[in-house]
Amino acid sequence: MDDKKKKLFDAAHVLFLERGFKDTGISDISGLADVAVGSFYLYFQSKEDVFSQVYNRENEEIKRLILEKVSLDDDPVKLIHEVINRIFKLSTNNAILKDWFLNQKNISSQNEMAVQDSLIYSILSKLIDRWVLQDKINSDMTKVRIIGLFDALIVINSHKKEIETEDFDQVLDDMITGVLRVVLK
Secondary structure, eight states: OOHHHHHHHHHHHHHHHHHOSTTOOHHHHHHHHTOOHHHHHHHOSSHHHHHHHHHHHHHHHHHHHHHHHSOTTSOHHHHHHHHHHHHHHHHHTOHHHHHHHHTHHHHHHHOTTHHHHSHHHHHHHHHHHHHHHTTOBOTTOOHHHHHHHHHHHHHHHHTGGGSOOTTHHHHHHHHHHHHHHHHBO
16 A cells, blocks of 8 residues: 555544544545645545545454454354354444444445445354355245344444443343344254
């Protein structure tokens, strides 16, 4: 990566983590990188473009961290609880991943594979494919439906402050168990 592009990319990464997508401007990124604003456009088409690239790197790093800590051969119920809990733990305070969930359409326009490569989709997709081969999935379940169920859990998790319970983690765990009862044989 060109030195200026790397400086801009690294500055964008820092600022998107600290401030999020909405509160970070191209001039902020260029200023932190000590690169002229005009030079930004030599390397990136827009703020969405640099965010998409930063997101891709962040997403891959989080996936790597999760997959190195789990065994894909574990019992599906135990494994999915562990994977989902790790995803929530690693992404809850990560402004880049949060903003991706909120701005999927903008980012997807910058990266056709953003949804397929996303943290939740890519890990679950790998697990579902594995479970299909092992004949562990109920016959009426489709991959799209299963992903939709787990996407719904992410939406619920992102609104946990609105759900008035002191035991949210247990409620979420119960919901994961319920989803798995529908999905698995």
